[in-house]
Amino acid sequence: MTVTRKIAVTVNGLRREAEVPVRLTLADLLRKKFELTGTHLGCEHGVCGACTVLFDGVSVRACLMLAVQADNHAIETVEGLAAADAPLNDLQQAFSDKHALQCGFCTPGILMTLTEFLRDNPVVSEEDIKIAISGNICRCTGYQPIVEAAMQVVKARQGNPS
Amino acid sequence: MTAKVVGLRVPRLEDRSLLTGRARFVEDIGLPDTLEAAFLRSPHAHAQVRKIDVQAALQVPGVHAVYTMADLRPHLTSDRLVVALPSATIKRSLDRPVLAYDEVCYVGEPIAVVIADDRYIAEDAMALVEVDYDPLPAAVDCRDAVKADAPRAHTNAPDNVVAEFNLKFGDVASAFDGAAAVFKESLRPMRGGSHSMECRGVIANYEVATDQLTVWSSTQTPHSALRLLADLLGRDEGHVRVITPDVGGGFGPKLVFYSEELVTAFAAIALRRPVKWIEDRREHFLSTTQEREQYWDVEIAADNDGRVRGVRGAMVHDHGAYTARGVNVAFEAAQTLTMPYDVPACDLHVRLAVTNKVPVTPVRGAGQPQGVFIMERLLDRVALEMKLDRAEVRARNLIRPEQMPYSKPFKTRGGVPVVIDSGDYPQCQAKALAAASWQDFPQRQAEARAQGRLLGIGIANFVEMTGRGPYEPATVRINTSGKIHVSSSAAAMGQGTKTMLAQIVAEQLGGDMSHIVVTTGDTATSATGFGGFGSRQTVTAGSSAHAAAVKVRDKVLAVAGQLLEVSHQDLEIVGNEIRLKGAAGLKVTFAEVVKASMGTAGFYLPGGLPPGMEATEHVVINDMTYANGTEVATVEVDPDTGAVTILDIVIVHDCGKAINPTIVEGQVIGGVVHGIGNALFEQMLYNDDGQPLTTTLAEYLLPTSTETPRIRVLHHESPTPLNPLGAKGVGEAGVLPTAAAVVSAIENALGQYAVTIRQSPVSPSDIVALIAAARTEPAASAIIDACRPGR
């Protein structure tokens, strides 16, 4: 029989409760129970980074965590970056400006990785950004425009828009 | 004056929903009461299936059904998925079974499906399906498979050669007899995958009340999926609809129709519940089509000055276990060989070998990267042996602009003569050489060498077959709200197709993209179409959208002229208004014009024109248009570790008129990085029993950001005369020359060791082994057999 637990998780600032099978992954909790389908699954074995979310502010792979581990923790997903009718945030806008997404499937994971990285490292080089996103696979863009988008944000946040 | 939108770097329509997590990929579509499917797959490369017992699986709580072929057979018109592209060269039909029943022919072949409340339960139950297999010997390596005594990939087949053909033109015998030099090579591109970041997936819903089947599939070809679903389920096409939601990359394999799409649809009908199947990455390695593995034994004949007199040889192509899509990969690999060059004679014998591995169909490039790799390796050999500059050898052989249009002495697989319509190949090469400072490279190489660093430079030219016809429809309609709706059977999978169509339509209709709404890949919006593959949609759907927009524009102006009582020639469209030129006050809006054109009961239609503001066009262009380019790669190689660092890549490409240069650059760069994977990393490995060895992204390596250099893209624009936009395709451009250019650069860096690289990809351990072999045996002719495990 499937064992379940009651959990409470803060997702993008909202406290949510759910009764979940103990084997449910964090990714499936977000996608299926909470209908936050912006978090994508590209491999389900921890390599591609598409499922990256922030767990108490730190990037994790939602495919490799269980929902029950998120009990009493705070999760941030791509849906939290800009409200449905709000303007894009600076990083999202930079992605659009630099054509840093094509199919967009990898994009939420890369946005979350960079959200954490640029928050913690306001002054960085292109090389630093490449290393920061080296755990996220993108098959479409060749990464170059993603690095350019991140650099645009770095410069703008320092007050020199590129 | 029409506002200019075509050719501008406008922002993409697609971006906002993708950036905010509000896009809808197939896995994101949630219908109430959806059941989830898991497929049981063969663990054997080749085996007889004696018995399948599903009883235990059916007992698992939450399981709704377990189907094998025996359950499906009474409800389907055929046991097999019939091949999309027939060819006279195919000797016997090897269509895939819907679900394997008496024999399994590759690891990963679907054999049963479990439908349950969720995927977790479905996989629990799948583990309880018992299959009694009798393993059989497997044909794994395609070169071994064509031998007379090889194990048969299919038990009852007389041999493993499923198709065979020659590509022959010119007087090959005298080309070789009269040559100053002849060089022979054995070359080997290896098997890889497409690995779109979104795997395949499908959700099917059946509405009893309307007898309507709706299937959302992550497919590149919704119309062919519709036809196969209708045919196999014995339903009228009018009662089936296929929709492609947001698609997370295609790169070829998603153009194929798969069993999972049919079986999921069948289950939705049978169970009267929505059913969803989402492929996981492991399944993608085991069951989504792959490409590139070939063995080439070829020779090239040259004059003293390096002019190529002819090429000849044989190629064995790994076709995989079934014919999932004709012979086109092998066919196009062979045709690509001489494409950019003025080669007078050629004779290639091509055999397609069936193996007990995942079926082979196009992966970004569709055989063309192999053709480029072979030819460029041969030209490097000519240059090296004849002591000529590698770029100079190419310059002497490239088709010259004054030879355009240049008729190749062969036809496409569809029987259309191959006529290269336009382009300036020497100019593209010259630009690339200048941008990469090719002339100064020996000096830079010597300086680096003095510091103990090994640098190398490599070059490759390519011609990309694009815009495969005959047509792709598009409809342009202005609604009474004034919004312009564009719909096309074209399928979007990340290439900015919607933006492309919107730009082309906006160019004719006011120039404001914010008034335009685009629908792609929905069979409900067009009765016919093909979809996205072969770098074709800007050429085909773009031309249709252009023609439809021009028609609607003419009608808008005619009706507006009636309403304003002026000549339509004095009007212009700006944003969503039609104005009298030079008289700002006199104007009507799209909404007013459309409402007027709808007519009023009992009154004449304005201008006596038919009602509404809508046009559908199917611009037919049979001839393909040929894009081209030159790539120069600079690398550094560490001879101790075999590590390769790509320092620079310059690619000059010509896709004719670029509708959106930013999107074009994105396509080129993405393709180049796929090519870096083919040059250095990507290899689908099997052991001698046909067991796949690379089934995770930790074992099969895709390029990541840290391996990717800055790629410099330079445009050269030779508009094609074949379509009104002047556009050629670009989706595959970057991948074509990259493995060839990078491998050429690695070989150049290792010049002191005199190694010859005959394969792609080439791994660090391959490089170390090549150097070791060269040290012990200076001729270094040993081919590293990288297909074997444990390298």
Ligand code: FES
């Ligand atoms: S889906 Fe989690 S890392 Fe790939």
Ligand code: FES
């Ligand atoms: S944009 Fe398609 S995988 Fe990154």
